[in-house]
Amino acid sequence: MSSIFFPPLLQQINSEIARHAAVDLYVLRLDLMHPLVNGNKWFKLKYNLLEAKEKNFTTLLTFGGAYSNHIYATAAAGNLFGFRTIGVIRGEQRLPLNPTLSFAVQQGMQLVYLNREMYGQRNTPALQEYLQQRFGEVFIIPEGGCNLNGVRGCTEIVGDAMPTAGYAYAFNHICVACGTATTLAGITLSLDQKQRAIAFPVLKNGAFLAQEIENLLTNYLASGLPAPYTSPADWELVCDYHFGGYAKVNDELLQFSQQFRGEHGIPLDYVYTAKMFYGVMDLLKQGFFRRGDSLLLLHTGGLQGNVGMEKRISSKSPAKASLQA
Numbered sequence: 620m621s622s623i624f625f626p627p628l629l630q631q632i633n634s635e636i637a638r639h640a641a642v643d644l645y646v647l648r649l650d651l652m653h654p655l656v657n658g659n660k661w662f663k664l665k666y667n668l669l670e671a672k673e674k675n676f677t678t679l680l681t682f683g684g685a686y687s688n689h690i691y692a693t694a695a696a697g698n699l700f701g702f703r704t705i706g707v708i709r710g711e712q713r714l715p716l717n718p719t720l721s722f723a724v725q726q727g728m729q730l731v732y733l734n735r736e737m738y739g740q741r742n743t744p745a746l747q748e749y750l751q752q753r754f755g756e757v758f759i760i761p762e763g764g765c766n767l768n769g770v771r772g773c774t775e776i777v778g779d780a781m782p783t784a785g786y787a788y789a790f791n792h793i794c795v796a797c798g799t800a801t802t803l804a805g806i807t808l809s810l811d812q813k814q815r816a817i818a819f820p821v822l823k824n825g826a827f828l829a830q831e832i833e834n835l836l837t838n839y840l841a842s843g844l845p846a847p848y849t850s851p852a853d854w855e856l857v858c859d860y861h862f863g864g865y866a867k868v869n870d871e872l873l874q875f876s877q878q879f880r881g882e883h884g885i886p887l888d889y890v891y892t893a894k895m896f897y898g899v900m901d902l903l904k905q906g907f908f909r910r911g912d913s914l915l916l917l918h919t920g921g922l923q924g925n926v927g928m929e930k931r932i933s934s935k936s937p938a939k940a941s942l943q944a
């Protein structure tokens with residue numbers, strides 16, 4: 620499998636807020652890795668694609684909502700690396716297809732819709748067997764790339780995407796937006812004990828993710844799969860910046876994203892990175908970090924989702940906008 624070309628991805632943020640807090644602020648621009656398969660998506664997919672190839676599967680099947688970054692990236696990666704792809708989408712079909720699903724179809728993905736009740740069974744052996752019977756031998760990747768292959772790829776993020784080996788150790792805090800926590804789990808296994816990962820859940824009541832993270836880490840360490848470290852670095856969940864829940868936004872978040880892009884030239888996606896960046900800037904103002912701290916914020920991509928989100932925002936009050944179908 621050919622490797623992906625990395626342009627220089629590390630960017631310093633010159634912000635008055637960070638200067639005032641005496642904190643160094645850098646962004647790792649994973650969104651720039653590749654035009655289609657970028658952000659944390661590439662890392663979560665990489666070992667799934669390799670396993671599928673090794674086991675001679677020709678078709679990948681995965682799950683997601685109608686605006687899913689994971690569906691978008693799997694469709695593109697499947698096309699790039701010669702797999703057929705099937706996307707199992709939560710809910711009813713809506714025509715015309717939104718930009719995410721139109722793109723997936725253009726990449727050759729076959730879309731299948733499951734009602735919410737059936738979709739809720741997606742990780743059960745019964746539903747997976749049904750899908751295998753319906754579509755033949757398919758390599759199943761869970762929603763969001765949340766499996767041990769996904770964690771494995773994410774253990775490589777800070778090592779692979781840095782300008783030089785070992786550069787990641789210059790930072791004592793690594794900040795990341797958190798959905799399934801696969802990315803966070805991988806990150807904690809790539810940091811030394813002096814570093815700390817801070818995850819910002821983008822869904823409401825995200826504290827439950829602590830148990831998910833423990834489970835992912837326990838299972839990963841028991842699996843014998845490789846990782847830079849055999850015990851995870853410290854991590855912490857900051858659950859106050861979900862803005863009402865998954866894919867919910869308000870005027871404040873939208874204004875923050877526009878201003879951030881204007882000042883620093885960095886576009887943020889509204890569902891994940893905007894919430895994390897907002898949270899970090901707010902915590903800086905509150906004195907959460909110590910003087911002399913050095914922060915690395917992971918830009919995990921997801922910008923494709925802004926197209927659909929902006930369409931919805933322009934058709935209704937921004938405060939009510941939501942991507943949930």
Ligand SMILES: Cc1ncc(COP(=O)(O)O)c(C=O)c1O
Nearest residue numbers: 798799800801802891919920921
């Ligand atoms: C752009 C973006 N950032 C962050 C995340 C969160 O990653 P994870 O689900 O591994 O916590 C996702 C979801 O995969 C995402 O699409």
